[in-house]
Amino acid sequence: MNIREITTSSLDPQRFIADQVQKISSAVGSGLAVNALSGGVDSSVVTMLGYKALGDRLKTYFIDNALMRENEPQKVVAVFQQLGVHVELIDARDEFLRALKGITDPEQKREAVTQTFYKHVFGRLVRGSGARHLLQGTILTDVDETVAGIKRQHNVFEQLGIDPQEAFGYQILEPLIQIRKDGVRKVAQALGLPESIYGRMPFPGPALAARIIGEATPAKLALVRRATAITEAELSGTPAFQYMAILHEDRVTGMRGGRRDFGFQIEIRCWESIDAREARPTRLPWETLENLSRRILAEVPGVVSVTYNIATKPPSTMEVV
Ligand code: XMP
Numbered sequence: 001m002n003i004r005e006i007t008t009s010s011l012d013p014q015r016f017i018a019d020q021v022q023k024i025s026s027a028v029g030s031g032l033a034v035n036a037l038s039g040g041v042d043s044s045v046v047t048m049l050g051y052k053a054l055g056d057r058l059k060t061y062f063i064d065n066a067l068m069r070e071n072e073p074q075k076v077v078a079v080f081q082q083l084g085v086h087v088e089l090i091d092a093r094d095e096f097l098r099a100l101k102g103i104t105d106p107e108q109k110r111e112a113v114t115q116t117f118y119k120h121v122f123g124r125l126v127r128g129s130g131a132r133h134l135l136q137g138t139i140l141t142d143v144d145e146t147v148a149g150i151k152r153q154h155n156v157f158e159q160l161g162i163d164p165q166e167a168f169g170y171q172i173l174e175p176l177i178q179i180r181k182d183g184v185r186k187v188a189q190a191l192g193l194p195e196s197i198y199g200r201m202p203f204p205g206p207a208l209a210a211r212i213i214g215e216a217t218p219a220k221l222a223l224v225r226r227a228t229a230i231t232e233a234e235l236s237g238t239p240a241f242q243y244m245a246i247l248h249e250d251r252v253t254g255m256r257g258g259r260r261d262f263g264f265q266i267e268i269r270c271w272e273s274i275d276a277r278e279a280r281p282t283r284l285p286w287e288t289l290e291n292l293s294r295r296i297l298a299e300v301p302g303v304v305s306v307t308y309n310i311a312t313k314p315p316s317t318m319e320v321v
Contacts, residue, residue, distance in 0.1 A: 003140060003143065003177055003178060004178060005140055005178055005179075005180075006178045006179050006183065007183075008179070008180060008182045008183040008186065011179060011183045011186060011187075013186050013187045013189070013190035014190060016179070016187055017049065017052070017187060017190060017191060020049050020053075020175040021049055021052045021053040022053075023173075023175065024049060024050055024053035024054065024135065024173060024175065025053045025054070027133060027173055028053070028054060028057070028133050028173075031057070031131065031132055031133065032054075032057050032058075032059065032129060032130055032131035032132075032133075033050055033054055033057065033058050033059070033131050033133040033134065033135055033173070034058070034059045034060070034061065034125065034126050034129050034131040034133070034134055034135070035047060035050055035058065035059075035060050035061075035134065035135040035136065036060075036061050036062070036063055036117075036122050037060050037061065037062050037076065037080070037087055038062070038076075038203075038205075039062070039072060039075070039076035039079075039197070039200075040137070040200065040202070040203060041181070041184050041185055041188050041193075041197055041198055041200055042137030042138075042139055042176060042181075042184055043137045044080075044188060044193055044197045045137065045176065045184055045187050045188050045191060045193070046135050046136065046137040046175060046176065047060050047080065047085060047087070047135075048083070048085070048188075048191040048192075048193065049135075049175050049191075050135045051085050056086070058135070059088070059125075059129050059131065060080070060085065060086070060087045060088065061087070061088050061089075061090050061122070061125055062076055062077055062087050062088070062089050062090065063090045063092050063117065063121055063122060064089060064090065064091050064092060064093055065092055065093065065096040065113065065116070065117065065121075065207065066092075066093035066094075066096045066097050066218070066221065067096065067113070067206065067207035067208045067209045067216070067221065068207055068208070069203075069207075069208070069225060069228055069229065069232075070225055070226075070228075070229045073089055074089075077089050079193075079194060079196065079197060083192065083193075090121065090125065092116075092121040095116055095120060095121060096113065096116050096117075096121075097216075097217075097218060099112045099113070099115070099116040099120075100112050100113070100209060100215070100216045101215075101217075102215065103215060103216075104214045104215050104249075106320075106321040109206065109209055109210075109216065109321055110205075110206050110209075110210075110321065113205065113206045113207075113209055114205075114206075126170050131170070132170060132171055133170065133171050133172075133173055134170045134171065134172050134173065135172075135173050135174075135175065136172050136173070136174050137174075137176050137184075138174040138176060138177050139176045139177065139179060139180055139181060139184060140177060140178060140179060140180050141180050141181065141275070143177065180275075181275070185198045185199070201241075201242050201243070202241075202242050202276065204319050206321060208221055208224050208225060208228065209221075209321065210319040210320065210321040211224050211228070211244055211245065211246045211247065211319065211320060211321070212224055212246075212247045212249075212321075213246065213247065213248050213249040213320055213321075214249030220247055223247055223264060223266075223300055223301070223302070223303070224245060224246070224247040224266075226299060226300045227245035227247065227266045227296055227300050227303070228244065228245045230245070230292065230295045230296055230299060230300070231243055231244065231245040231268055231292060231296075234288065234291055234292045234295065235270060235284075235288070235292070238270065238282060238284070238288075240270045240271060240272060240282045241271050241272055241273040241274075241276070241279065242269075242270075242271045242273070242276075242279075242318060243268070243269065243270040243271065243282075244268075244269050244270075244318075244319070245266055245267070245268055245269075245296070246266065246267040246268075246269065246320050247264060247265075247266060248264070248265040248266070248267060250265065251263055251264055251265070252265055252304060252305050253304075254304025254305065255304075256304070261302075261304055263302050263303055263304030263305065264300075264302050264303045264304065264305070265303070265304070265305040265306075265307065266296050266300065266303050266305070266306050266307075267306075267307045267308070267309055267320075268289075268292060268306065268307070268308050268309065269281070269308075269309040269318065270282040270284055270308075271313070271318055273313075273318075276318060278312075278313055278314070279312065279313040279316075279318055280312045280313075281308070281309055281310050281311070281312070284308070289308055292306065293306040
């Protein structure tokens with residue numbers, strides 16, 4: 001594996017865009033290509049590059065996997081609609097929830113989301129589309145982390161030496177493989193994507209399932225989704241790298257209305273980091289933490305405990321799954 005890095009300082013976004021559009025055009029020829037859009041900066045840039053190269057011969061799907069944040073599918077589709085790019089919203093919530101049922105082990109949870117996504121939902125869409133090319137937003141850091149064996153990523157079959165043609169029946173094009181996240185953000189801006197996309201905080205592939213300790217049930221997803229919305233609203237003014245709400249598996253004794261209440265625990269994490277390889281908790285003002293706690297206790301049903309993580313990565317990781 002020999003990938004030539006284009007460093008962010010040497011990256012010329014307009015030239016990069018022109019080169020990648022040309023490469024996609026010549027690879028796909030007169031055929032069709034497909035891609036899955038998550039709304040993250042990588043898949044958003046890939047969608048724009050593919051659209052520039054192929055117009056409506058690119059089929060872009062947003063797959064609602066039941067693990068997204070509040071109104072996320074609709075918001076992402078609307079952003080692209082504004083740019084003239086049609087994105088088809090696929091409701092696969094039941095299929096993902098069925099696959100996650102009863103699973104508590106973190107790696108098995110990741111595996112269930114990945115397999116449901118590729119083998120079943122997206123695989124089916126790709127096979128049905130008649131396209132032979134799949135555009136994917138793998139970046140150089142994904143390759144590095146997979147090679148280092150730190151955490152399994154979902155988008156690196158080719159780098160792992162698995163022939164994607166054989167594994168899933170299609171050919172993968174990875175236009176971002178030579179650049180890193182800050183480079184992708186520069187390209188996103190040059191493509192005219194809005195700040196909500198190019199400045200977007202990272203969000204993991206397994207989505208809210210990565211923020212539930214234990215089984216990701218519909219009820220627990222609803223809890224962590226609400227807590228996430230509150231956390232993102234309350235912390236949106238901080239320059240932190242990433243912030244999140246986590247739902248614990250263990251319940252604890254609390255009291256509500258003068259009675260004992262065995263309730264849920266929410267943990268808040270807010271990270272300072274350059275590239276997610278190392279991170280430390282932000283020294284949030286006490287008032288900010290108090291507001292967060294007050295809102296979560298009042299607005300997320302059944303929560304009796306709110307904590308703030310003060311451990312660094314390493315040995316912690318940023319997500320809990
Ligand atoms: P960890 O938890 O490994 O996270 O310290 C480091 C950064 O990566 C994000 N993350 C993911 N991103 N797919 C992604 O695209 C994933 O499966 C995934 N898992 C973790 C995490 O949010 C953090 O920014």
